[in-house]
Amino acid sequence: xxxxxxxxxxxxxxxxxxxMAGFVVRRNAIVMLMCIELMLSAVNIVFAAFxxxxxxxxxxxxxxxxxxxxxxxxxxxxxxxxxxxxxxxTVDVDELKSLME
Amino acid sequence: MNGFxxxxxxxxxxxxxxxLVVAGGGLLVMLVxxxxxxxxxxxxxxxxxxxxxxxxxxxxxxxxxxxxxxxLSGMMAVGDYARFFNYLFIGCGVLTTVFATxxxxxxxxxxxxxxxLLLFSILGMMVLAAASDLLTVxxxxxxxxxxxxxxxxxxxxxxxxxxxxxxxxxxxxxASAFLLMGMALLYGFAGGTAFSDISRALAQNSGDMSxxxxxxxxxxxxxxxxxxxxxxxxxxxxxxxxxPAYVTGFMATAVKAAGFAILLRFAWxxxxxxxxxxYPVLTVLAVLTMSVGNLVALAQSSLKRLLAWSSIAHAGYxxxxxxxxxxxxxxxxxxxxxxxxxxxxxxxxxxFYLLAYSLMNLAAFGVIGAVGSKGREAxxxxxxxxxxxxxxxxxxxxxxxMLSLAGIxxxxxxxxxxxxxxxxxxxxxxPLAVIGVINSLVSVYYYLRVxxxxxxxQPEADSYEGGEPVAIxxxxxLAALVLLLGVMxxxxxxxxxxxxxxxxx
Numbered sequence: 129x130x131x132x133x134x135x136x137x138x139x140x141x142x143x144x145x146x147x148m149a150g151f152v153v154r155r156n157a158i159v160m161l162m163c164i165e166l167m168l169s170a171v172n173i174v175f176a177a178f179x180x181x182x183x184x185x186x187x188x189x190x191x192x193x194x195x196x197x198x199x200x201x202x203x204x205x206x207x208x209x210x211x212x213x214x215x216x217x218t219v220d221v222d223e224l225k226s227l228m229e
Numbered sequence: 230m231n232g233f234x235x236x237x238x239x240x241x242x243x244x245x246x247x248x249l250v251v252a253g254g255g256l257l258v259m260l261v262x263x264x265x266x267x268x269x270x271x272x273x274x275x276x277x278x279x280x281x282x283x284x285x286x287x288x289x290x291x292x293x294x295x296x297x298x299x300x301l302s303g304m305m306a307v308g309d310y311a312r313f314f315n316y317l318f319i320g321c322g323v324l325t326t327v328f329a330t331x332x333x334x335x336x337x338x339x340x341x342x343x344x345x346l347l348l349f350s351i352l353g354m355m356v357l358a359a360a361s362d363l364l365t366v367x368x369x370x371x372x373x374x375x376x377x378x379x380x381x382x383x384x385x386x387x388x389x390x391x392x393x394x395x396x397x398x399x400x401x402x403x404a405s406a407f408l409l410m411g412m413a414l415l416y417g418f419a420g421g422t423a424f425s426d427i428s429r430a431l432a433q434n435s436g437d438m439s440x441x442x443x444x445x446x447x448x449x450x451x452x453x454x455x456x457x458x459x460x461x462x463x464x465x466x467x468x469x470x471x472x473p474a475y476v477t478g479f480m481a482t483a484v485k486a487a488g489f490a491i492l493l494r495f496a497w498x499x500x501x502x503x504x505x506x507x508y509p510v511l512t513v514l515a516v517l518t519m520s521v522g523n524l525v526a527l528a529q530s531s532l533k534r535l536l537a538w539s540s541i542a543h544a545g546y547x548x549x550x551x552x553x554x555x556x557x558x559x560x561x562x563x564x565x566x567x568x569x570x571x572x573x574x575x576x577x578x579x580x581f582y583l584l585a586y587s588l589m590n591l592a593a594f595g596v597i598g599a600v601g602s603k604g605r606e607a608x609x610x611x612x613x614x615x616x617x618x619x620x621x622x623x624x625x626x627x628x629x630x631m632l633s634l635a636g637i638x639x640x641x642x643x644x645x646x647x648x649x650x651x652x653x654x655x656x657x658x659x660p661l662a663v664i665g666v667i668n669s670l671v672s673v674y675y676y677l678r679v680x681x682x683x684x685x686x687q688p689e690a691d692s693y694e695g696g697e698p699v700a701i702x703x704x705x706x707l708a709a710l711v712l713l714l715g716v717m718x719x720x721x722x723x724x725x726x727x728x729x730x731x732x733x734x
Contacts, residue, residue, distance in 0.1 A: 151403055161399070168409065171406065174414065193368060194409065201402055204375055208394050216388070224396070226471075227396070
C-alpha cells in the first residue's frame with residue numbers, strides 16, 4: 129500500500145478529534161492538558177505532511193517552533209496547577225469554583 | 230555559509246530597533262531582579278518605564294518611506310500600521326506599570342516577575358501587529374498569551390488568581406490548537422506560510438478552496454477566542470474577575486487591541502475571495518457578541534464582571550467594523566473605487582475605536598485598582614456609594630470613563646461609535662447599524678447605574694475609600710485625553726485613515 133497525503137491527513141483528523149473529545153469529556157486538569165498536546169501533535173502531522181507534499185521546508189520549521197511553544201505552555205500550565213493543588217488538594221476542574229457567582 | 234546562518238539584518242536594524250529594545254529590556258529587568266541585590270523592588274518599575282520609553286523613542290528612528298517594509302525575509306511587515314499599534318501597546322504598558330506598582334505599594338506585596346512578563350507580552354503583541362507570515366502570527370500570539378497566563382495566575386496565595394490563570398491557559402491552549410490547525414490547512418492550501426503566498430494562491434484560485442475555507446474558519450475561531458467573541462467568550466468574565474485589576478485592564482485593552490490588529494489584517498488578506506463565506510458568519514458573530522455582552526452586563530453586581538461583559542459587547546461593535554471591511558460591497562471588482570473607500574473608512578474607524586476604547590477602559594480599571602484597600606479589590610458596585618464625596622477626583626474619572634464607554638458626547642467613546650456606525654451605514658448595512666445603536670442604548674443603563682451609585686447614594690461604613698494618588702493621577706490624565714479627543718477627534722481620525730491605507734500584501 130502506498131501512503132498518500134490523504135492517509136496522513138486522516139490520521140491527523142483522528143488524533144485531533146480524539147484530543148478535542150478528551151478535552152470536552154474529561155474533568156482531570158492534567159488529562160485536559162494532555163489532550164491539548166494531542167491536538168497539537170495532530171497539527172504537527174498536518175504540517176509535516178503538507179511540507180512533504182509541497183516540497184517546502186516552511187512546514188518543518190513550523191513543527192519545530194510548535195514543539196518549543198507547546199513545551200512552554202505545558203510548563204506554565206503545570207506550574208499554575210501545582211499552586212492550585214497545594215491549596216485545594218484537587219485537580220478536578222469542576223471543583224475550581226471560587227470564581228462562580 | 231555565514232550569510233545563510235546569519236541573515237543580513239544590518240540594514241534592517243533601524244526598523245527592528247523597537248523590538249530589540251523591548252526584548253532586551255525584558256531580559257535586563259529579569260536579570261536585574263535576580264542578581265542586583267541592592268536594587269529596591271520598586272526600582273524595577275522605573276527601569277520598565279525607561280525601557281518602554283526607549284522603545285517608543287526608537288520607533289522614531291526609521292529609514293525609507295512611510296509604507297510597509299518587509300523585514301526578516303518577509304516574516305514581518307513594519308509600517309505605520311504596526312507603529313500605531315506599537316505606540317498603543319507601549320502606552321498601555323506604561324499605564325499598567327504605574328497602576329500595578331501603586332497596587333504593590335499599597336499591598337506591600339511585590340511581584341517582581343510582573344515587569345519582565347509585561348515587557349515580553351508587549352513584545353508578542355508588537356510582533357503580532359507586524360506579522361506577515363503565519364509563523365510570526367503564531368509566535369507573536371503565543372509569546373503574548375504565555376506571558377499573560379502568568380500575569381493572570383501568578384499572584385501567590387490568591388486562589389482566585391490561580392484559578393483564573395489556569396482557566397485562561399486551558400481554554401487558551403484549546404483555542405490555540407484550533408488556530409494552529411487552521412494555519413496548517415492554510416499552509417496546505419497555499420504551499421507557503423507567508424501572507425503573500427496565501428494572497429497569491431487566493432488570487433490564482435490554485436489549490437483546494439475547501440482547505441482555505443476550513444483553515445480560515447479555524448483561524449477565526451482562534452482569533453475569536455483571543456478577542457472574546459460570543460460563543461468563544463466563556464472564559465472572559467471569570468478571568469477578568471479573578472485577575473488583579475491592573476492585569477484585567479491590560480487584558481481588556483492591549484491584548485484585545487493585539488487580537489484585532491491581526492484579525493483586521495487577516496480579514497483584509499482573506500477578503501477578496503472569501504468574503505462570500507466569511508461575511509454571513511462574521512455578521513452573526515458580531516450581532517450575537519454585541520447583544521449577549523450587553524444583556525448579561527445588565528445583571529452584574531461586580532464592577533469587574535460588568536466591565537468584562539462590556540468588553541465583550543465592545544468586541545461586538547468592533548466586529549461590525551470588520552464585517553463592513555469584508556462585506557461583499559467593498560473591495561470587489563464591481564465598484565472597486567467606491568468599495569475600497571468604504572473599506573478604508575471602516576478600517577480607520579476600527580483603529581480609532583481601539584485607541585479610544587483603550588483610553589477609557591484603562592481609566593476605569595485604574596480607578597478600580599486605586600480605590601480598593603489592602604488585599605481587597607474594589608469590585609462590588611454597591612460599595613462605590615458616596616465615592617464622589619470621599620474621593621471626588623476618582624469618582625469623576627470613573628464617571629467620565631463610564632459615560633465614554635456608553636458613547637455619550639462629548640466623550641471620545643461617542644466619536645468612535647459615530648465613525649464606526651457611519652462606515653457601516655456607508656457600506657449599505659443599515660440594519661446592522663440599527664442593531665448597534667440599539668445595543669448602545671441598552672448599555673447606557675448599566676454604565677449610568679455605576680454613576681448613580683457613586684453620586685446619588687450616601688457613603689456607608691464599608692464603602693470604598695482608598696486613594697492611591699499616583700494611580701488616580703494617571704487615570705485622570707487618561708480621562709482628560711478621553712475628553713480632549715472627544716472634542717477634537719479629527720486629526721487622529723485622519724491619521725488613522727492614512728495608516729490603514731498602507732496595509733499591503
